[in-house]
Amino acid sequence: MKKTQPERGRPxxxxxxxxxxxxxxxxxAQGYEGASVGDLTAAMGIERPSLYGAFGCKEALFxxxxxxxxxxxSGATGRALAREPTARAAVAAMLRDNAAVYVEPGKPPGCLxxxxxxxxxxxxxxxRQALAERRARVRAAIAARVRQGMAEGDVSRDADPDAIAAFYGTVLHGLSLQARDGMAKEDLLAICEAAMAAWDPLAAPS
Amino acid sequence: MKKTQPERGRPxxxxxxxxxxxxxxxxxAQGYEGASVGDLTAAMGIERPSLYGAFGCKEALFxxxxxxxxxxxSGATGRALAREPTARAAVAAMLRDNAAVYVEPGKPPGCLxxxxxxxxxxxxxxxRQALAERRARVRAAIAARVRQGMAEGDVSRDADPDAIAAFYGTVLHGLSLQARDGMAKEDLLAICEAAMAAWDPLAAPS
DNA sequence: GGAGAAACATACCGATTGGTACATAAAGGA
DNA sequence: TCCTTTATGTACCAATCGGTATGTTTCTCC
Incomplete structure (x- = not known):
């Protein structure tokens, strides 16, 4: 997978x-525009030309x-959606696991x-658009998992998977704001629990 | 209220x-750091020294x-929380009215x-901290309205007003992200409706 | 042992950042 | 009318922005 053929010039x-x-x-921590090339090279332990030589430009590095x-x-989302046996458990695990990840010590709170x-x-x-597309992919993945639940019978046939995905995607994204605002893990988890209180009215099979 | 006494120098x-x-x-539209003084003076129709003379500095202007x-x-939030007869109606109106405001044509989508x-x-x-404090005040206002509902009997005495406020505050803030990502009004309103599906399990009196 | 290739560090580029000095213009008060 | 006060436009400031030119060093290939 990693092709490290002997290179020609100075290593x-x-x-x-x-x-x-x-x-x-x-x-x-600082966002795309908030991170200067000087900040980056300092954290990376290299000089400017090395950054440009290895990554091209600031945007490419980003x-x-x-x-x-x-x-x-950000493996928690895909993992939760893939591994849990029901759509409800998948969404609940997605929220819960992301909430936990968003406040891991030593890392910037919230999702990049x-x-x-x-x-x-x-x-x-x-x-900005590139990140927006990634966010849209998350919403699409939630919707797909809800549809899978409909096919497998653990979600009502009358449910609206796109609306459900939009709602839980909104909560998920909102969690990043709360985390960046300094909210504690247990409070984030309480938000996840509260959001899951909407599941049965929205999706439980009749 | 507006004290416009005859001023001394050039008007x-x-x-x-x-x-x-x-x-x-x-x-x-562009955020605090994304708005340069040049952008600001151009939009305001004035030159730099006029901006600094009238507002002090960029941060004070912000x-x-x-x-x-x-x-x-941002009157929708306070209005909804103050005017609706029950906590449930207040929170529902807060979400719904803000969702509508977040996509008003001619204005940047989402909340500043x-x-x-x-x-x-x-x-x-x-x-950033100043804005975080404003966001915290919104959450506190929601919690206060839920407590009022508990006192008036339309919210369960077993409800957790802070948890409920954290949840609906998260949804409210998440709506701004969705709006900025270009989501249509009807989809935002569907998110509000989905969020309100959690109300009865969280707060309905037994 | 070259010769060629790539990464290195220093020192620099023009453009833009937030913020001002300064001279001029326009008002009120004496 | 003159003086003070305040606002205005031009032209500028040092600092920082993202990005490079350049000469040197360190490697592989022949």
């Missing part, structure tokens, strides 16, 4: 993966950081995809 | 209130803009208090 003096992870943490985040830090580029200058619109 | 050549409103719209927003653009300063450089931390 890179830093670990690209580690540097990318440091960059991700800066973007995660996109790689978002992919790394999706790969390593939600927080890193919500508003800003017109120049960064492509970056 | 201001622009309408301060109108200029502040234009600044508010820029902050609302704080005035936030107050103007609270006074003129939620969107304008979520992440950024360490220098703007005071601004």
């Amino acid at each position: 890179r003096a830093f670990d690209r993966d580690v540097a990318l992870r440091r960059a991700m943490e800066v973007f995660w 996109r790689e950081a978002v992919e790394l985040y999706g790969r390593e830090e 995809v939600v927080l890193a580029a919500l508003v800003g200058t017109p120049e960064s619109a492509p970056v | 201001r050549a622009f309408d301060r209130d109108v200029a502040l409103r234009r600044a508010m719209e820029v902050f609302w 704080r005035e803009a936030v107050e103007l927003y609270g006074r003129e653009e 208090v939620v969107l304008a300063a979520l992440v950024g450089t360490p220098e703007s931390a005071p601004v």
Whole structure:
């Protein structure tokens, strides 16, 4: 998978993966526009030209950081939706596990995809759109899981999977705001529980 | 109320209130750090020194803009919480009316208090905190309305007003994200309806 | 042991950031 | 009429923004 063929010139003096992870943490904490190239190089332990040589430009670095985040830090959603036996358990686990992840010590609270580029200058619109598409994919995944539940009989045939997904996606995204505002884990979990109180009226089979 | 005593020097050549409103719209659309002083003066129709003379600095202008927003653009929440006869109707109206306001044509979608300063450089931390406090006040107002419902008998005595407020506050804030992502009004309203499906399990008197 | 290729650090680029000095203009008070 | 006060437009400030040119170092290939 990782092709590290013997390279020609001078070998890179830093670990690209580690540097990318440091960059991700800066973007995660300060957002795309709030993270200056100086902030990034300082956290990555490299000089400017090394950053541009290895990643191209700030936006490309950010996109790689978002992919790394999706790969390593946001697995809870997909895991919950895939592994739980019913749609209800899947959504409940998705909320609960994300709430826990959003306040892990040593990491910026909340989700990078939600927080890193919500508003800003017109120049960064492509970056904002890229994150918006990732958020839309989460909503689509929830809707798909609800549809699966309808097919398997644990969700009412009269349920509206898109509306249910929009609601639980909204709660999920809202959790990132609360986490960034400093809310404690138990309060986030109480929000998840409260949101699940809507499940039966919305989706329970008759 | 408006003290316009005859002033001494040269009179201001622009309408301060109108200029502040234009600044508010820029902050609302682009956020605090995403709005440059050049963007602001262009929208306000004035030159830099006039801005600094009338408002002090960028941060002071932002704080005035936030107050103007609270006074003129975010009345739906307080109105709904104050006027509706039951806690349930109050929360439902709060969500519904805000959802409608969040997608009003000609205005930036979503709430300035939620969107304008979520992440950024360490220098703007005071601004972010000011908005976080405003968000906390909304949650406190919801909790107070639920407590009022408990006192008046339309909310169960076993209900947890802080948990209920945290949940509906999360949904309210999440609506701003969805609105900024371009969600249509009817879909936002469907989210509000879904959220209200949790009311009876959470708060209905036994 | 070159020769070529790639990464390194320093030092720089023009553009933009928030914020001002300064001279001028327009008002009220004496 | 003159003086004080305040606002205005131009032109500017140092600092920072994202991004590079350049000369040197360190590697592989022949």
